[in-house]
Amino acid sequence: MTSAKRPDASRRNEKSRQAILTATRELIAETGYAKVSIEAIAARAGVGKQTIYRWWSSKGAVVFDSILDLSGPVDDAVVLPDTGDLETDLKQVLRATVAEFADAAFEAPIRALTVEIATDPELAALYQRSMATPMDEAKKARLRSAQEAGQLSPDADLDLVLSLLNSPVFERWLMRGGPLDDAFADGVVEAVVRAFSPGP
Amino acid sequence: MTSAKRPDASRRNEKSRQAILTATRELIAETGYAKVSIEAIAARAGVGKQTIYRWWSSKGAVVFDSILDLSGPVDDAVVLPDTGDLETDLKQVLRATVAEFADAAFEAPIRALTVEIATDPELAALYQRSMATPMDEAKKARLRSAQEAGQLSPDADLDLVLSLLNSPVFERWLMRGGPLDDAFADGVVEAVVRAFSPGP
Amino acid sequence: MTSAKRPDASRRNEKSRQAILTATRELIAETGYAKVSIEAIAARAGVGKQTIYRWWSSKGAVVFDSILDLSGPVDDAVVLPDTGDLETDLKQVLRATVAEFADAAFEAPIRALTVEIATDPELAALYQRSMATPMDEAKKARLRSAQEAGQLSPDADLDLVLSLLNSPVFERWLMRGGPLDDAFADGVVEAVVRAFSPGP
Amino acid sequence: MTSAKRPDASRRNEKSRQAILTATRELIAETGYAKVSIEAIAARAGVGKQTIYRWWSSKGAVVFDSILDLSGPVDDAVVLPDTGDLETDLKQVLRATVAEFADAAFEAPIRALTVEIATDPELAALYQRSMATPMDEAKKARLRSAQEAGQLSPDADLDLVLSLLNSPVFERWLMRGGPLDDAFADGVVEAVVRAFSPGP
DNA sequence: GGATAAACGAGACGGTACGTCCTGTCTTCGT
DNA sequence: ACGAAGACAGGACGTACCGTCTCGTTTATCC
The missing domain is CATH 1.10.10.60 (Homeodomain-like)
Known part of the structure; x- marks a missing residue:
C-alpha cells in the first residue's frame, strides 16, 4: 500500500x-x-x-x-573514442569538457544544476545515479581497454583515476580558480597517465 | 571625486x-x-x-x-608541516581536509560559502584573492621545499600539482560522489607524488 | 430546439x-x-x-x-395556529421564529442562505417564489381569518402587515442589532395589532 | 502591556x-x-x-x-428634519432611504457591506457601534421631540419604534421581497404612527 | 561642552515569489 | 455509458523577504 x-x-x-x-x-x-x-x-x-x-x-x-x-536518453551507450592511444583519447575528452564549460549557452544551466546538486542531497543522489555513473562507466570501459593494451597499470583504482581526471577541470570551472584551457587539460591527462603507467 | x-x-x-x-x-x-x-x-x-x-x-x-x-586573520603565515617526507606531509594535510568536511558544524557554512562563490563571480574573485591564494601559497612553499629536497620534479607545474591534490577531495565532498575517507586522501597523494616524482 | x-x-x-x-x-x-x-x-x-x-x-x-x-416539501399547507385570538397566535409564531434563530444548528445554514440570496438576484427570485410566498400565504390566510373575526381592520394591506411583523425580527437577527427575545417579538406583535385594529 | x-x-x-x-x-x-x-x-x-x-x-x-x-466623519450631528409634524418628517426620512437603495451607485457598496456584516460578527459589532447607533440616536431625538409634542405615546419603546420603521424597508431591499417605493415607505410610517399614537 | 552629522534600531513601504486552495473544464478509466 | 476520480489552466489567497525609505535615538567627532 x-x-x-x-x-x-x-x-x-x-x-x-x-x-x-x-x-x-x-x-x-x-x-x-x-x-x-x-x-x-x-x-x-x-x-x-x-x-x-x-x-x-x-x-x-x-x-x-x-x-x-x-541530453536525451542518456542510458544507452556513451562511447568514448578509442584510437589505441590512451593519452590522446583522454586529452580529447577533457578538451571537449573544457570547451563545453567555455560555451556560455551550456555553462549557465550546468552551473545552475551543479549548485542545486550541491545544495540538495536528494538531488545529488539522483545525479550520481542517472548522470554521473553512466558517464563514469563509459570512461572506465576506455580505461580497462587501456589496461588490456598495457597502457595503464592493471591494478590502478579506476575510481581514483577518474577523480583525478575529472575534478581538476570541474573545480577550476566552478570556483573560477584559474585559466581553464586545453593546456590545463593536457597537463592533467599527462600527470594522470604518468601516475598510473604500468610498472616497468 | x-x-x-x-x-x-x-x-x-x-x-x-x-x-x-x-x-x-x-x-x-x-x-x-x-x-x-x-x-x-x-x-x-x-x-x-x-x-x-x-x-x-x-x-x-x-x-x-x-x-x-x-577563521580569523588568515593573512599571516599558514604554515604546513614539513617532516622532510613530502608524501607523509601531504597525506596529513589532505586527511585534515577530509576530517573538516566530515564535521557537520564546519560543513554547513563551507557549503553555503561554496555555493555562493559558484554563483557570484565577484565573490569568486574575492575568495580566490583572500582565501584560496594564501592557502595555496603555503602549500606551494612546501612543494618547493620538496623540489629542493629532490622529492618532486624540479619542473613540475605547482599550480597543476595543487589542482590534482585539492580538487578530488573537494569534488567528492561537494557532489557527494563517493566515499570520502583517509584511504581516498592517501590514494590521491600517492598518485600525485608518483606523477611528479623527479625523473631518474 | x-x-x-x-x-x-x-x-x-x-x-x-x-x-x-x-x-x-x-x-x-x-x-x-x-x-x-x-x-x-x-x-x-x-x-x-x-x-x-x-x-x-x-x-x-x-x-x-x-x-x-x-425543510421537506414545503408546497403543501403550512398552517398557522388559529386559537381565535390573533395577538396570541402571532406571538406564538414570532416567538417560534426567534427560537429558530437562537438555535445554532439552524442559524448557520439560514444565514448562509440569506447571504446567498442577498447576493444573487436570481436566487432571490427563486427564494421568493418557492419559500417566502408559500409561507406568506399561510400567514395571510390567518390574517384574513382575523379580519372576518373583526380583530383586524378589513382594509389593512396584508403585505404591509406581514412586512411589519417579519422584518424587525429578521433584521435584528441578521445584523445583530440588539437583543432578540420573546419580549421583542411580543412588542412587535402588539404594535402591529394596534396599528391595524379595526376602527371604532 | x-x-x-x-x-x-x-x-x-x-x-x-x-x-x-x-x-x-x-x-x-x-x-x-x-x-x-x-x-x-x-x-x-x-x-x-x-x-x-x-x-x-x-x-x-x-x-x-x-x-x-x-460618508465622512459620521460622529458629528446627524440631524433629522423637524417640521413639527412627525408623520411628515418620518415619511421624508424613509422616502430618502428608499431613494438611496434605488440608486445603483449606492446600492452595490451598501449591499457588499451588509453581506460582510451579516457574515462577520466582529464587523457587525463595529457597524452597530460606529454607524447604526449614531444614526439611531439622531432618529430617537426626533421621536423624543414628538413625544414632548404629544404626537407619540410617552411610554413608547423607541428602539421598537425604530425597528418597525427601518427594518421593513431594509428587508424588502435586501431580499428583493417586493416593490420598494414611496407608497411602501408611507404605509410603514402611517402604521407605526398609528401604533404608537398617544392614548386618548 | 554643545552642535551637528553620521550610523543606528526599528519597521512601513511597493514589490515579487512562494506554496496552497479552489474554480470550472476536460479527460481517463472502471463498473 | 455513466460517473468517480482527478489533471489541467488559471487566479487569489495570506506569508516571507526583498531592497528602499523614513523615523526618532544614540554616538562621536569637530568647533
Missing part, C-alpha cells in the same frame, strides 16, 4: 511536461538561474503552477529534469 | 558588525543555508536591516565575511 | 443528489459557510465535481437546494 | 490608506463586490498586499472602512 495522494502518472499531460522543461531551459539561458522562479516557468510554459508542484518537489528538481531531458 | 554617500567606515559600529557575522553563522548552522535571510540575520543580531545593506552588497557577501571572520 | 447538452434529468442519480445536499448541510454546520467549497462538497459526498456542476449553476444554488430539501 | 507586534499606527502612510479605500470603492462599483480581491485592490491602489494585511484583518474590514470613509 504505497499510495495516498500521489498523482496518477498515467494521466500526465506530456505536452505540459515538455512545455515546462523547455521553458525552464529557456529561462535559465536568458535571465540566469537566480532569477528563475516557478511562477515564471509556469507563465512561460502556459501552465498552472499546480501542474509543476504536482510533478516536481522543488525548483531544483525541475531544473535537473530540464537538463536531463535535454 | 570618489565619495557621494559611501558610508564612513570610521564610524562603523564594531559591536553590530560582530553581532551580524555571529548571527549569520548561527543561522546557517541551525536552519541550513537556504533558509537564511537578511531579515532573519537582522532580527537575530538585533540590528536594523539597513545596517546590513549599508556594509554588505549581498547575502553572499555577509556569508563570506562571516566565515572569513570565523 | 431546447436541448444541446443540457443533462437529461431522468437519468439523474438520486443517491448522488442526496449525498451532495447532505454533505453541503453538514459542511455549513461544521466549518461555517465561508469555508464551504464545491471541492469539499464533492469530496465529502464521494462524488465527482462534474456531477455538481452538471446539476447546479453555482455554490449558492446548491446551498439553497440543500436547505430547501431539508 | 497591550502590544506585541501590532503595527505602529503613527508611522502609517495616509496616502496609501486613502488609495486603498478609494480603490476598494471603485472596484465594488465597477465589477461588483464578489469579484473584488485583495490582490485587485492592491494593484489598483499601487500598494503592496502586505500594506493591506498590515492594517485590516479581512476583506470585509477594508470594504467597511472604505464606506465609512466615504
